[in-house]
Amino acid sequence: MIAKKEIDKLLGSYDKKDIRIAAICSHSALQLFYGARQEGIKTVGICKKNNKERYEAFPLAKPDEYIFVERYEEISDHVNELAARNAILIPHGSAVEYIGKKIETIKIPIFGNRRVLLWEADRQKMLKWLGVAGIKTPKAYSPDDILGPAIVKFPGARGGKGYFVVKNTKEYNARIARELKAKRITKADVEGVVVQEFLNGVRFYPHYFYTPFSKDGFKCQDGRLEMLGLDKRIESNIDEIYRPLVFGVKAEPSYTVVGNAPVIMRESLLDEVLRMGRGVVDASFKLFGGIYGPFCVETIIDENFNITAFEVSARIVAGTNLYPTGSQYSCYIFEDLMSTGRRIAREIKVASANDALAKVVY
Ligand code: AMP
Numbered sequence: 001m002i003a004k005k006e007i008d009k010l011l012g013s014y015d016k017k018d019i020r021i022a023a024i025c026s027h028s029a030l031q032l033f034y035g036a037r038q039e040g041i042k043t044v045g046i047c048k049k050n051n052k053e054r055y056e057a058f059p060l061a062k063p064d065e066y067i068f069v070e071r072y073e074e075i076s077d078h079v080n081e082l083a084a085r086n087a088i089l090i091p092h093g094s095a096v097e098y099i100g101k102k103i104e105t106i107k108i109p110i111f112g113n114r115r116v117l118l119w120e121a122d123r124q125k126m127l128k129w130l131g132v133a134g135i136k137t138p139k140a141y142s143p144d145d146i147l148g149p150a151i152v153k154f155p156g157a158r159g160g161k162g163y164f165v166v167k168n169t170k171e172y173n174a175r176i177a178r179e180l181k182a183k184r185i186t187k188a189d190v191e192g193v194v195v196q197e198f199l200n201g202v203r204f205y206p207h208y209f210y211t212p213f214s215k216d217g218f219k220c221q222d223g224r225l226e227m228l229g230l231d232k233r234i235e236s237n238i239d240e241i242y243r244p245l246v247f248g249v250k251a252e253p254s255y256t257v258v259g260n261a262p263v264i265m266r267e268s269l270l271d272e273v274l275r276m277g278r279g280v281v282d283a284s285f286k287l288f289g290g291i292y293g294p295f296c297v298e299t300i301i302d303e304n305f306n307i308t309a310f311e312v313s314a315r316i317v318a319g320t321n322l323y324p325t326g327s328q329y330s331c332y333i334f335e336d337l338m339s340t341g342r343r344i345a346r347e348i349k350v351a352s353a354n355d356a357l358a359k360v361v362y
Helices: 003-012 030-040 049-056 074-085 093-104 115-121 123-132 167-182 187-191 269-290 318-321 338-351
Strands: 019-023 041-048 067-068 087-089 147-153 164-168 194-197 202-211 217-218 223-237 255-262 293-301 309-312
Touching: 019 030, 019 074, 019 167, 030 041, 030 049, 030 318, 030 338, 041 049, 041 074, 041 123, 049 067, 049 194, 049 293, 067 074, 074 087, 074 093, 093 309, 115 202, 115 269, 115 309, 123 269, 123 309, 147 167, 164 167, 167 187, 167 202, 202 318, 202 338, 217 269, 223 318, 223 338, 255 318, 269 293, 293 338
Parallel strands: 019 041, 019 087, 041 067
Antiparallel strands: 147 164, 147 194, 202 223, 202 293, 217 223, 223 255, 293 309
């Protein structure tokens, strides 16, 4: 892991009057560039030539400047160009995926505490984090002792792709043999498999933001926790599996995330959801020096209002793309139309003005 003081030194050399926001042109980049523009911060898009048209199509959400790459994995070859532009990289889902393990060593200031990205990438660590946060998680099964419906997940961020549900160990073994034969999975996948109790209920994905710079509102550590939005993921084809079934056509259920939809929850559930977010922040301080900025907890709520969480995303999530002009919750915190992208830009501005960028950047 690159030393914090090395990043602080680089950050210290930045021209504070010209800090820029950099993002890989994917995932939530439109929202990030648009939000930065609203806050008067210039942006740099790390972009594959073929993707430029996507951003040019949205003039208010295109980056001020592009750095072109052949493959996003190459970003570590461009750190000097980024530093020359006083750039802070925003780690979104695609950045985490493309940069991979290099996130530990890449010499560029990253918004938030980069240690959190290691905790979110490792399922065992992530479940420990949720446990320390006091949040209920699904039962974990050993593959040879599956007691009831279980969802089977393979290593790596796959957005639900390739997951399946089995009812017992016999079904598990048969399915694994089938998947291996069809080369849809490898032996390494099977070694890293997670078999989890299948939770029944409604999925809710609250979008949180922790800031150390504001105190009014929902108190958390030295600052406050903001609930900026809420979404539900749309998954193919489980969400619409009735469509072939009504014609008697058999379909293999799949859980691949293909989009997001806005949702609102019963107001009384907010207490627990806010406490859950606070728990995640408190635990992050106990375990690895804190989480700053946006994160999301992936939850399922049952008919008795019990909330169980199966994942933490320790960064901006794609579900926030629903709310570029603010959400059904952010309007109760900010007079301005506040997206998560804009909120990040605002935080960088506030931190910079208070000479405290190093607090929220690593
Ligand atoms: P994940 O990759 O963990 O974000 O999961 C992708 C999707 O799989 C989720 O959005 C859920 O629909 C489903 N899922 C994951 N874990 C569980 C679980 N323990 N019980 C039920 N559904 C789950």
